Amino acid sequence: MASQRMNNHAVEVVFLFVMLAAFSGSVVGQNATASLAERLGYSRDAKLLIVHADDLGMTHAVNAASIQGLESGLVSSASMMVPCPWFPEIADYARNHPDADLGLHLTLTSERVYLRWGPVASKEKVPSLLDPAGYFFHDWSAGTHINPKEAELEIRAQIERAYAMGVHPTHLDSHQYRLFASGKELFEVVLRVAHEYQLPVFVARDWFAEHPYLESSLSRNDIVVDHTVTIEPTVPAEKWAEFYTNAIRSLEPGVTEFVIHLGYDDEEMRAATRERDTWGAAWRQRDFDFFTGAEFGKLLQRQNIKLITWRELARAAKQE
């Protein structure tokens, strides 16, 4: 654990930093005197975990597996893709389960080949987001010029459709991290809209080194998750449980979000993802098997890890 590794010198440095921050009042992105865990009412060394399923709405198999995950009690949160064909199914679930922790997975890409989606906004108003057939781009490359005004319009349209369908999201995040990893302008669009709707945005301190604009754009009361863990294509299928088990055993104090992708390895999911294995049907089934399996629950207990939700984070932010 980080606290055990800390030597006396480090403790002095942290103390100095905290005092400076309190004096200057200029530390952004986090209340300088209290950790996120403390803002939530836990001790500074508590290990708090959001197990978060992405991509709800993409297929029925993703919806069904994610609902099963949420109802197992071991998946604490999830987010929904409004432009996707099965959004009405998960919106119906959200309306009928107002306590479920469901946010919006803001989506400006349509990365698959055989199953695709396009904007919620009027196409003519968001041309920079669209390929020649009118779908979102498969991917954004260096040559893709995304107009931030159009991104904002589309993000607002997605949020407005969710509310129009009776959904009250608990938080916002970004499909494929596109809106966070593509420069300051797009991130500030998300942040501005999030503040307006009073919704927390999933940002992790882990990302600040690579994308310094994230930290500099955040305001004092924005939530910053301490750590995030997500499995990558470099992990072979047979090492799946080992990867997650290690991540849980070495969990740092503070708030961590596990970003996972649930689905069933069935006909629909295989067809939807058949052009590549990454984040494909078998991948999602492996995530499902681990996070709804008996071993995961026991690991959480043994490591004294508490599952939390975005609703709790939002509440903490609003109280300040």
Next chain:
Amino acid sequence: MASQRMNNHAVEVVFLFVMLAAFSGSVVGQNATASLAERLGYSRDAKLLIVHADDLGMTHAVNAASIQGLESGLVSSASMMVPCPWFPEIADYARNHPDADLGLHLTLTSERVYLRWGPVASKEKVPSLLDPAGYFFHDWSAGTHINPKEAELEIRAQIERAYAMGVHPTHLDSHQYRLFASGKELFEVVLRVAHEYQLPVFVARDWFAEHPYLESSLSRNDIVVDHTVTIEPTVPAEKWAEFYTNAIRSLEPGVTEFVIHLGYDDEEMRAATRERDTWGAAWRQRDFDFFTGAEFGKLLQRQNIKLITWRELARAAKQE
């Protein structure tokens, strides 16, 4: 058979009618001197059948079952819903199987609850087609005012997306018959666009009595299928094969289109259609089982029925 039932008096009446038609040149919708079968190069009493699968693109299960039907050789034609999420999958199939007889199933409704779709055109340009969340209406009621100009814009957008994706449709028809059964104005929109793209439109003579504007709007060279057969919710599941067997045994001479709905009774299809049984997962599995079953092929042979395609009809129309 109708020809056997014909008495001498009837033959005289028909002869008179043909002579009158040839003289006046005013018979619309069909070359008065030749039946559709004859225009296709068959004898007047040939029994020609298009076995046509609707709704391709709606789900993966519909695509997979319809492709299997087409490849069995016993389903001769199908049409695709461009606004639907799995259109890219069937468009990919169409590009790679240029001989497959695939038309466009023009779609202005989104009749399901958990899986939905909206326009291909820019939303702001087609407001009369959309519900408050921006999907196509579930259904059109007496109070739904569909602006024909907006319908035309959307139809053109669907056709243009298909061509943009490398699809060359063989014909046009209308999802839930909405564009044919909702008045002269909408039908004339379809017809105008179809003429422009030189695509035949599925119209059956059976419909003229209920919708006389169909006949009066058609021009001389438009294709008119003589009969159409589609199973209705009044047929109980256990009578499915009996219904189709009777329809095949009593097939009239001329061109008949069987409008069928293929799909697998799997998780995706059940979820997509779970709000009602009509045209649901089990319904589509029953259609699939009958039309790809050994008995259907034998019946066609015994009754001397020849399967034809829309490509053949289009070719016949263009030769005149």
